Amino acid sequence: MRILVTGVAGFIGSTTAELLVARGDDVIGLDNLSTGDISNVPRGVTLVKADIGDAVTIRTLGPFDACIHFAGLIASGESMEVPELYFENNVGQTMTLLNTLLSSGLNHFVFSSSAAVYGDVTSSPILEASPMSPTSPYGASKAMVEDYVAWLVRQGKFRAANLRYFNAAGATRAHPERHAVETHLIPLALDAAAAGTPMSLFGTDYPTPDGTCIRDYVHVLDLARAHVAAVDTLANRESLTVNLGTGVGYSNREVLRAVESVTGHDLEVRELGRRPGDPATLVASVAAAKEILGWTPQHSSLEEIVRSAWESRQ
Ligand SMILES: NC(=O)c1ccc[n+]([C@@H]2O[C@H](COP(=O)([O-])OP(=O)(O)OC[C@H]3O[C@@H](n4cnc5c(N)ncnc54)[C@H](O)[C@@H]3O)[C@@H](O)[C@H]2O)c1
Incomplete structure (x- = not known):
């Protein structure tokens, strides 16, 4: 085509x-x-x-x-x-x-x-x-x-x-995630882990099990x-x-822990207030993608996402 x-x-x-x-x-x-x-x-x-x-x-x-x-x-x-x-x-x-x-x-x-x-x-x-x-x-x-x-x-x-x-999220070696102005949690956390700089965590009082936002x-x-x-x-x-999406959500704290585990660096996390407009939980229903496209995610475990993003920068 x-x-x-x-x-x-x-x-x-x-x-x-x-x-x-x-x-x-x-x-x-x-x-x-x-x-x-x-x-x-x-x-x-x-x-x-x-x-x-x-x-x-x-x-x-x-x-x-x-x-x-x-x-x-x-x-x-x-x-x-x-x-x-x-x-x-x-x-x-x-x-x-x-x-x-x-x-x-x-x-x-x-x-x-x-x-x-x-x-x-x-x-x-x-x-x-x-x-x-x-x-x-x-x-x-x-x-x-x-x-x-x-x-x-x-x-x-x-x-x-x-x-x-x-x-x-995640990346391939040929195409790392490199946005002109980065606003996404995983690349920001990887930047902080690599540079040893503090990482901002927005909102710790959401109605979720650990108080931080959950995303898919x-x-x-x-x-x-x-x-x-x-x-x-x-x-x-x-x-x-x-x-x-995957139908599975991870909290911001869970993502930061995965970044620490993959990179081997402890993050210095600064807990700040909520950002306006951030909903507590966003998790997809994925049944339609499976039924209509015959698609299911194959590379989207949190570990593979964070590891591939980290390795694409090395
Ligand atoms: N990254 C995410 O998590 C996410 C989530 C939901 C939807 N999306 C959508 O997916 C698409 C791709 O996202 P991405 O993360 O690859 O973004 P990106 O910023 O990496 O890529 C966008 C590309 O579009 C080009 N572009 C922007 N305006 C243009 C214009 N007027 N004419 C020609 N080129 C133009 C930019 O130069 C850039 O190369 C976007 O439409 C975004 O809204 C992304």
């Missing part, structure tokens, strides 16, 4: 593009390198350096069988400060991308959505049927794209998959496998929306 992968210089896009190249797909990568790193782009991918909102450039790339759309700004905290940037980049530019690809006959679209579309849910595990009720412009930008895509599918324009990731971590390689499965599933299905 001829596949456009946007955000190919980022963490999850680069890992997925590598799997697609390995199975023989013709992969064109689109990235403006605003937060991505060119060294992430796998061998065998043709990189086009442009915005996803650059209709003129995208029109010259010709028709694609599928587009997997990873490109976007990803920090929900930052999105509270500059919502206009998030809506322009993640929604406005995505609409231009979609409209341009549709005019050259796109068949299948796979979208990087997020657990952030659910907002502050109290039920656990979270089912896909839970209402979208985002609590940040970042989460809202994902929900808005899902809504737009749903209308296009309903009108028979193309087939589409929304993949709602929980916490992407899924290995980036498992996410990449799910995207390949989604592209293939759309051959037989008009649309799908699934959570990608």
